[in-house]
Amino acid sequence: MINGYCDPRFLNLKEIFSHAVESQFEVGAALAVEHEGELVVNLWGGHTDALRTSSWQEDTLVNVWSVTKGVTATCIAKLINDGLIDPQEKVSTYWPEYGCNGKEDTKVSDFLCHRAGMFGFQEGVPDGSWRDWKKFTDRLQNQAPIREPGSSQGYHAMTYGWLVGELIRRVDGRSTGKYFQEEIAIPLGIDFHIGLQESDFKRCADMIMIGTNPGSLMPPINFIRYIPNILIPKKLKNFKSAIEGGDFLMAFQGRDDMGIDGPNLPDWRMAEIPSANGHGSAKSLAKLYGILSNGCQRDGVSIMQPEILARSITPYSSGPDTVLFGANLKFGLGFELERGISGLGNVSPIFKNKMFGHAGVGGAVAFGDTDACLGYAFVCNKQHKPRSLYQTNNKIVDQLYSII
DSSP states (O other), X not given: OEXXXXXXXXXXXXXXXXXXXXXXXXSEEEEEEEETXXXXXEEEEEBSSTTSOSBOOTTOBEEOTTHHHHHHHHHHHHHHHTTSOOTTSBHHHHOGGGSOTTOTTOBHHHHHTTOSSOSSOTTOSOOSOTTOHHHHHHHHHHSOOSSOTTSSBOOOTTHHHHHHHHHHHHHHSSOHHHHHIIIIIHHHTOOEEESXXXXXXXXXXXXXXXXXXXXXXXXXXXXXXXXXXXXXXXXXXXXXXXHHHTHHHHHTOOOTTTOTTGGGSHHHHHSOOTTTOEEEOHHHXXXXXXXXXXXXXXXXXXXXXXXXXXHHTSOSBOOOBTTTTTOOOEESSSXXXXXXXXXXXXXXXXXXXXXXXXXXXXXXXXXEETTTTEEEEEEESBOOOGGGTTHHHHHHHHHHHHHO
């Protein structure tokens, strides 16, 4: 059963969403759209657990994976707005210990647009609690980069959180989760959390994963490594190079103790990983991006000046991405801007034109559009196989842009 509200202009979106849930392609999901400051779509349906015994509610929270990066980028933009961070400054200006072992000239912007060459842990992901912040940041600050900083773009799937999060902590004194709550979420009534309180577990959906082995997330194109270069079209050579280089597996390193239920365990939910474990609702994310896309303020509360957002969503890097199979992804200062992955169906979310935000490996997508004055979010709790990962979202977004 689908619950919520849908403006009559957007009933085609409801039809797509309803089919995805009622056909059981999605286990549970929510969709929200703000247009010109008005909440025009707020739908939810399905179930929060694999056995389909608990119904999804309006305030259900779900792990949105890398959608978290867009929220973290909003925090960075606010710090830039407040004069506390300069994206062109060296990281070591704010985090002196980081400036060692070939990382001395790394800029803040390198962190934000995935050009720091630090997309994995050279000695493996640290064991122990995900809440042991210092263990993760110390290992990163002391290791050498995998690739020369600034020389190439390689998606920092997990490490972005500890790198950017430590930068926030150094300049502000608060963790990313606390900063976001106190500076943005509470003043604006946004139900999104980087680090859940135990009291919120009861309204948190379980993530239903296809596996935690990074190989399970790879598009089915591994065969390409065996094809001679002379036989490969030019546009696919970046794919082959990325697979042979191994950067994907380095960036998506697993941990033996994670397991398919790892994202549902208290340690993961309560940790602050500003790249991957934000929990929120579609309504909250659509509201955040709706505010950003409509002057960056609401009800007398300002997140930043619009010109700072404009600077933050200006392309700073555009691939080819050595982690994500040579894709021509565009990044601003932490925000995902455009994707260029052809021939792989719904392995890639739609990101084009003036859209800025982020997608997550669980299938969630949230973005804003300053031209359309739009805030959008789709969240779900079933991780699909790569070819259908963003199937529901892409159908909805295509239809949305045909309407507005």
